[in-house]
Amino acid sequence: MELFNAFAVSLQAVWADSGFSAFTMGNGIMILVGLVLLYMAIVKEFEPLLLGPIAFGCILANFPRTGFLEEPGLMQAIHYGIANEIFPPLIFLGIGAMTDFGPLLARPVTLLLGAAAQIGVFVALVGAMLLGFTVQEAGAIGIIGGADGPTAIYLSIQMAPHLLGAIAVAAYSYMSLVPLIQPPIMKVLTSQKEREVAMEQLRPVTKFERVCFPIVAAIIISLLLPPIAALLGCLMLGNLFRESGVMDRLSDTAQNSLCNIVTIFLATGTGMTMNADDFLQPATLLIIGLGLIAFMSGTAGGVLFGKLMCRLSGWKINPLIGSAGVSAVPMAARVSQVVGMKAKPGNYLLMHAMGPNVAGVIGTAVAAGTMLAMLK
Known part of the structure; x- marks a missing residue:
């Protein structure tokens, strides 16, 4: 009998220390959310390299009593890398090494399309403030529009x-849905004639221009907006690796091994912020809705400014490339190409759309820096 009682006490102790005893309905809902995101990433292939780790991080975050963020270890180190702004600049280092700024340098005027597409950021910012979010929260929500x-x-x-979990999920979800969200907006806002506009071949860009651009851009933007010096500095450093011609090993590491490793940590750590207590709030649905408004507004802003440039240039600029100004490199540029090809077979807009597309990367970072300088 004593042995039985001892065994029963041991089982009770194991149960009391297990995650099952502290498991809540909220944890169950969030694990289900994580499984749905995994389905979207693996089966539907919506940004799988990002959505997959985010989804799994969400599942891990909702196991009670793991002590992931309270005790020293890998998970706490990953959280430190996110909370102290280490991983995003490293991701930008890889993005810079993968990015060709040639189309932007060949037609600098497309920088304006990248700027126009940032209107979605400020539309969502105002909308969030009207819904009761603080100005700092509204700024963070608005940046979803930059994709x-x-x-x-x-x-x-x-x-x-x-709000990190909700904002990150909304941003990456809408990035993956670019081919579904953008085409209807592009078609509604443009005429058949505008969609058929053929653009002249881009001029060749010299190596001198390619090497000077990241250096000059890093100096000017960092002096103008110091809060984003780390982000833009890493973007331009990665691009300098690419364009210098003498740092191929660094370029290869930045755009492959380093970028992949940091992506795993950044996405998983972001998912781990999606615990039930923080995520299952009415504000989450508002953030997702505002993110969609921001993204749609940014697409519309780029296309409408593209229509203006089309007229001012004497019908030499196809307004469809304005939609690529929302960033989401290179997916948004491909969408411009697809819609243009449907309107006029053989009308290749991809390289033309890459100009506003990479301008959108810079534009979103500048918008973020502006908000950090004015609102933080």
């Missing part, structure tokens, strides 16, 4: 860390 995940995480950590 740039690392920048959204970077800004959220500094202005509204408690």
